[in-house]
Amino acid sequence: MSEAERLRERAARLLAMALKSRDEGDVDRADLLVSHANSYVERAEILETAASVDHSSTKTSPQALERVAQQREQPQPDDHDEKG
Numbered sequence: 290m291s292e293a294e295r296l297r298e299r300a301a302r303l304l305a306m307a308l309k310s311r312d313e314g315d316v317d318r319a320d321l322l323v324s325h326a327n328s329y330v331e332r333a334e335i336l337e338t339a340a341s342v343d344h345s346s347t348k349t350s351p352q353a354l355e356r357v358a359q360q361r362e363q364p365q366p367d368d369h370d371e372k373g
Contacts, residue, residue, distance in 0.1 A: 293333040293340070300329035 307322035 291336070291340075293336040296329045296333040296336070300326040300333070303329065 303322045303326035307319040307326065310316075310322060311319040
């Protein structure tokens with residue numbers, strides 16, 4: 290199980306506790322639990338985004354990042370200017 294999956298499980302448990310707290314009338318505790326659950330979900334999303342960028346589980350070298358940045362800076366031909 291990945292770290293993101295573990296974080297999502299924790300968030301689900303916190304949300305279940307929040308529902309129970311709200312049912313018991315403890316709205317402040319419920320709000321606090323929901324806030325914590327949201328932070329776990331956000332962290333899981335960050336981890337998933339990072340994993341999707343790093344397909345091979347190896348870190349991207351600074352040289353590779355520089356090449357990508359240079360390619361983006363190069364002017365691209367505008368296909369819309371061509372008359373056909």
